[in-house]
Amino acid sequence: MNPTPGKTNDSLSDSNSEDACQQQIQKKKKSSTQLPQPGTTQGSCAFDSAMMTLVPITDAAHVVHGPSGCAASIWGSYSSLSSGSMLYKIRFSSDIDENDIIFGGAKKLYKGILELQRRYKPAAVFVYSTCITALIGDDIEGVCKDATEKTGIPTIPVHCPGFIGNQNLGNRVAGEAMLSHVIGTAEPDTTTPYDINLIGEYNIAGAIWNVLPLLEKLGIRVLAKITGDAVYKEVCYAHRAKLNVILSSKALINMAKRMEKQYGIPYIEESMYGIEQINQCLRNIAVKLGNSSLQERTEKLIAEETAAIDEKLALYITQLQGKRVLLSIGSFKSWLIIFAAKKLGMEVIAISTNNNTEEDRIRVKTLLGQDGIILEQNSPQEILQIINANQADMLIADKHHQDTSLTARIPFLDVNQERNHAYAGYMGILEVARELYAAFYTPVWEQVSQPAPWETGNSPEENI
Known part of the structure; x- marks a missing residue:
């Protein structure tokens, strides 16, 4: 349960403490990792970025437990694309009003979750707290537990009221929600020595579709995409990958560290933007997977792709x-x-x-x-x-x-x-x-x- 307004789970607190020394060193320097001061704005809040991280799970329903304006402020801001289900594009909100603030909105949220599960049959439901519902102490974790037991469809609480911090913290909250409630809850039909997870790429404008064909040519299977163009089930069995590749979101490095500690999956930080960076990323993946034949195929692919792009440029x-x-x-x-x-x-x-x-x-x-x-x-x-x-x-x-x-x-x-x-x-x-x-x-x-x-x-x- 999480009855305390604005309270996050212990693992999130632990992940924040990992950066304590570095923050102490940089405390006199201007950085976007600093908490915004009251009365000012500093990019996206924790709620916005948590949704940005999880909404690309395409076959899940995403419910904002708060005023309808909170849902409207984030939906459509990021052009994350899907190759399958379009359920993630639909707006769901508990639409908290004055009466709910006084008497609590938990019952309204519960009834709404049951109704959307009946009508849309989602693979899972993510429920996001907002500033108002965190302040009044609505127990979204209890509601999610009851809804899961009632319907059998996983319902995951995401404790991300905007006031807890800025964009980086929201990404971490989303990562912790996946670790606590999603990853490790299912098993893949098969595994291979070349299974990897791509973490931190949200398929904005279809970016991940420029990457997947390169890995397929090398015989590398992307077991789970976290979370661009992902389906819920693949995130569930992400713990069976042989390597985590962090592509963009630095805030999700804490997620990779916990997966290394809990499941023994090593991770590397790479970029797929820039020719030299792409080349280095493919090389590092091949080296980490530890196969000489794969490394030879990688060098051949890099030579072919580099020559082709140089000609076009x-x-x-x-x-x-x-x-x-x-x-x-x-x-x-x-x-x-x-x-x-x-x-x-x-x-x-x-x-x-x-x-x-x-x-x-x-x-x-x-x-x-x-x-x-x-x-x-x-x-x-x-x-x-x-x-x-x-x-x-x-x-x-x-x-x-x-x-x-x-x-x-x-x-x-x-x-x-x-x-x-x-x-x-x-x-x-x-x-x-x-x-x-x-x-x-x-x-x-x-x-x-x-x-x-x-x-x-x-x-x-x-x-x-």
Whole structure:
């Protein structure tokens, strides 16, 4: 039971204590891992990121125990795609109102779970607490236990009220929920020496579909995807994998550590964004699985894929090399664009690291080199100043900075979590190149850069 508002389980507390020493070292440094101060916002809250982690389990129902606005604020924000069930796209909320706050909303939640189980027959139900229901002390763990006993369908509580912390903590809460209630509850039909789990990739815009074919060519089976394009059953038997590969979410490293301790599964941290990073990831997986034949196949595949992508990128390199870009990307991993820009011969002159951890900031600074500029304020005025001082050719940011690029009269590329293009794998680099080329050479920017008629002294008719 978890009757105390905002209380998380002991294992989560233990995982937080693992970082105590590192946080003490970095306590004077600005980092997105710090808890936000009252009255301020700092990216996604724990509730948002817990849902972002678990919602990609496509055949499960996801119930927000709270006001309907909490469900509306997160649904549709991340374009995680599915190759099967679309149940995860449906909104479910207990829609807590004033009466429920006074008298408790547990009974309303229980009846709602029974009704959705009757109508939709989900593989499982995840129930997310919110700030209000945690504060009034609704026992969602007891409700989930009763619903499971009544229907036989696993119903999993996720203690993720937004006030407990920021985005990283929400990811950890989701990981702990899977470890406590999902992983280890079923067995796969068969196992192979080449079974791995992919952790931290949520299949945004179908990114994981650029990765799976590469592993299939090598004879490596992805036993469980945690959680992009996953089904509930595969997460249940993730404990039978031979290796965990953490692809994106650093916050889920605690999950990998616990699986190593509990099930003896080693883990590696890799990236599938950037050609050198993809190559290294495939090599490391082959080495960890410990098969010389697999390593030979991996080197052959890398050589073939690298040659093919280099040939396709040649045209874009001739058109883009030497261009200077400025990045202002918060929620999306900044170094993904840096890798692509360097491959295309472009120069990244400045970058904003607003929502990145201290580790991310160090990594970005290393990639930019000595002359790289780190934007601290990320304000339009600061960005314009950097653009003008360094003669930047393009601004890459989210849609909030589009007006800044118009003011500077330079091309703009919108990159955010709602994107519709996958940047992972070898094909992801090609997709980035296509977008950069299209943004640079679209005719509208040539027109924007021309002086206005009243600046040249000509009448509008003379400029037509």
